[in-house]
Amino acid sequence: MKNINPIGLFDSGIGGTSIWKEVHALLPNENTIYLADSKNAPYGFKSKEEIIELSCKNTEFLLNKNCKVIIVACNTATTNAIKELRAKYDIPFIGIEPAIKPAALHSKTQSIGILATKGTLSSELFHKSVAKHPEVEIIEQIGYGLVQLIENGQIDTPEIMELLERYLKPMVEKNIDYLVLGCSHYPYLIPKIKKIIPNHIKIIDSGEAVAKQTRRILKEKEILNESEGNSTQLFYTNSDAGVLKTILAKQETVLYEDF
Structure with a gap:
């Protein structure tokens, strides 16, 4: 059957x-x-x-x-x-694919962040998704090095916290109220991410x-x-x-x- x-x-x-x-x-x-x-x-x-x-x-x-x-x-x-x-x-x-639509539709600040790989952010499908929401500022950030560290089991390391702080703090300064995780590896970093971003910023994965x-x-x-x-x-x-x-x-x- x-x-x-x-x-x-x-x-x-x-x-x-x-x-x-x-x-x-x-x-x-x-x-x-x-x-x-x-x-x-x-x-x-x-x-x-x-x-x-x-x-x-x-x-x-x-x-x-x-x-x-x-x-x-x-x-x-x-x-x-x-x-x-x-x-x-x-x-x-x-x-x-990155959940841009729900973040864009629900954003009060009209500013959302997306953390993803270079391959996702440079894809035609991603650019088509972004183009549907011209009213929202979408701050894109490639998560250089994150996948490799996760694959190596190095989630609880100072290095991964340093990278996350480097990638996320500029988004916080841009007043995002949604953070879209555009890589299936990244949900394993949510506890770390929550230590860096304010409580009011909602994290979305797919x-x-x-x-x-x-x-x-x-x-x-x-x-x-x-x-x-x-x-x-x-x-x-x-x-x-x-x-x-x-x-x-x-x-x-x-x-x-x-x-």
Whole structure:
């Protein structure tokens, strides 16, 4: 039965597990397969052609595992490759992109910040999203070095705090009232970010929205898994699984394999 086939997710590394957690929380009956392409992280400084090639490779791996839907749990891959993926493969794709729209619509100061990778901020899809909100000042900041530190398990380090302060303080000075996290790695930095920005600034990431969109697509395609019993959560990585295991330490049904 196609209903019990897994949901596939891929990211340039461990960051997309922030999306997986939201999907698993909303859809606990669903089997999932997560692909961490950590060997090639970050995608943010690669060319569009390289990002498309890696995204196709990841997609084919998940298709070979009989996934029924694929979540591109990476902002850079979504903004640079999802159009090509949808044209090439006959499977529903769910993307993740910076949540500019809700921030722009709800901003009282008409000033919002976005912290993202170079690949996301320079993409055509991102520029189209920004162009829809000319009334709002959007302060863009590339998160140089953040993905690498997270991938190396260096979240609780002075270096990451120094980078965050350098990137966020100019946004605070520009009177932002929303901070959009435009990389699936960055939700793991929220506790650190909250130490730097004032309490009134709201932080937005895309995890919950992606989970709800996944549920909607599964219902629409009539492939929602409504069977009772334990679901299986399988994680693949082509790098050291140590950081991935630490982030997912509370999951009892996680299996780790190299690909």
